[in-house]
Amino acid sequence: MEPDPPVEDQWYVTATSTKSEEPSRVLKQGDTFGVFDRHGDIFQAGPNGEGELTQHGLYHEGTRFLSHWELRVNGQRPILLSSTIKQDNSLLVVDMTTPDLYRGGHLLIPKSSIHIFRSVVLWEQARYEHLRFVNYGEQPVDLIIELLFAADYRDIFEVRGVHRSRRGTLLPATVGEDFVVLGYEGLDRKTRRTKICFDWRPQSLDGTRMASTLRLASRESRHLHLSLYCITGEENPRRCDYYQAMASVGSAMAALDAQVAKVFTSNEEFNDWLQHSGADLDMLITQTPEGPYPYAGVPWYSTPFGRDGIITALQTLWIRPGLAKGVLAYLAKQQADHYDPAQDAEPGKILHETRSGEMAALGEIPFSRYYGTVDATPLFIMLAGCYYRRTGDVAFIETIWPNIERALEWIDRYGDSDGDGFVEYSRHSANGLVQQGWKDSTDSVFHADGSLAQGPIALCEVQGYVYMAKRLAAELADMQGFKEQAQRLLREAETLKRRFNEAFWVESLGTYALALDGDKRPCQVRTSNAGHALFTGIADPDRAERVVEALVGKESFTGWGVRTVAESEARYNPMSYHNGTVWPHDNAILAAGMARYGFKYEAMILLDGLFESSIFLELRRLPELFCGFPRLPGQGPTLYPVACSPQAWASGAVFQLIQACLGVTFAPEKPQIRFSHPRLPRYIEWMRIEDLRFGDQTIDLMLRRHANDVAINVERKEGDIEVAIVV
Structure with a gap:
């Protein structure tokens, strides 16, 4: 049978050459983020922001409040010298100079005479900018400083490529002596404004341009400061200056840093990966x-996602448990309490995503509060159980126990709508997601001949999540004295495990099926989904080795990581979003599953691949995904054109990989930190873990690699906490 033709996906992110020609610079703070070019400017493809849209802009709550921002000196764009984001992601710093500047055919200012320093910081829905001009020439100069600007107030989904037949109205600019206000009246009856403030009085200012003349003597420098505020409705954002914004960002980051354990190694390149990943998570x-709450990623997913937030919290739980508590509390608050097919909502279901832009408010997209995900609900229960194991925080678990019980009820009543013991999904919303697992492209679930599976669909990994969720919920019930409920949950989990291994195992493939379709036919396709069965423990131990072999075999492993779909399969495409690419978070989950079944060597293969890929990437930043082409000598991974970067669960991958290789677990009843068959890769001689907290207790550990094992020394301990090693 021939594969189905490509299926239109209305939420597909379009890709054009202009979106990926030049590396972008990203800043984020709260609900505001900016995507700039290396100069710190914002450009669209056409003149004055018209024509093809790019992702560049300053965004707040899902709307682009600034679509054009361009610095010119004497009518010319400065020459870029260097551009970098500070290691903690707090600041964009750019160094520039001027080209040869002429007037009337005569050289007025020789190139490299003027140094231009630019720095940008975001704080509380505003962009603060510092410009410094220094004249290193021997003669005084007159510099005409221009800033060109525009605001199109496009919803992030418009920027992604979704067409709107109608838009709101751009408002006339309001111009003062040292400020200008741009505005837009949306179809949602909300007014959005961008207020641009200057700390000097420009000589010329209107709704698209600011111009000022600076006269600089030889060796003289001048500093200019300006700010841009994103304002919705009658908001009156708190104004501060550039230096106050810098101080506030620093204080907020220090507060985050104090809650996180620190990991250092003997390998400086590995340390760079760790530090940049941690900084991306903080941002x-x-x-x-x-x-x-970790927003999923910039630019397309800078908003709470249930699945992404939970997995990021699981990845980092061992070093920053406070994040998991925030994720659980937020999702408990957002848990569905009624049936709403337009939002794919059912009582007890956990959120997929929430959006606050104009299109969401108008219902043009279904994502204002959308529940079209089959896995977030069991993952929520999993995270709650893992959080308790990590912290012993009984009081918090008791506050969300009603949410956990409602999630369990959703699994049995709505998740398993046909009563066959497996959790399936099908779309109820007219324009929601067709596929509702983590691989949510429309063409991501298919049979061996390439034909698309028809629903309701029971995904392989989701059955594992439900199995682990029920086992962990049983622990939580038992901890609270609900013995009968605990025993029932354990029986249900074991029944599910037996039936899963009967229904999903494909002997001819040596792995688990991707899914069961609506007729209970297995999708006999080699995918990375099977590795999630290892992660959750639902796989039979005597089948684990074959699953691992399939994942690290040449059809699935590229040298950088495991593909979502093996190259032998009908819909394999190394450039497809979910049908052949490599996702760092997926590989971290696979490594954790391999380690769980004792395959530490294979887990470290995945760690090696992702670490080595990070060496080729700017800022050591693993993107959301990259293409699944085989690794070639001397070349880095092939980038996917519209991947989010940074992406939360890509940033969290390194921490889950370390935990998998070290076998780190926690026993709250002792309390005890356990290392099961710890291993370190060949390029790390030692690893130091500082400020690893367990309640009010803190410990510092030094791990050293030997030929056949890892030695662990306690260097500092505050409180009665044990360290146990299983070898």
């Missing part, structure tokens, strides 16, 4: 009323 974390 993506947003403080909600319920606590910290």
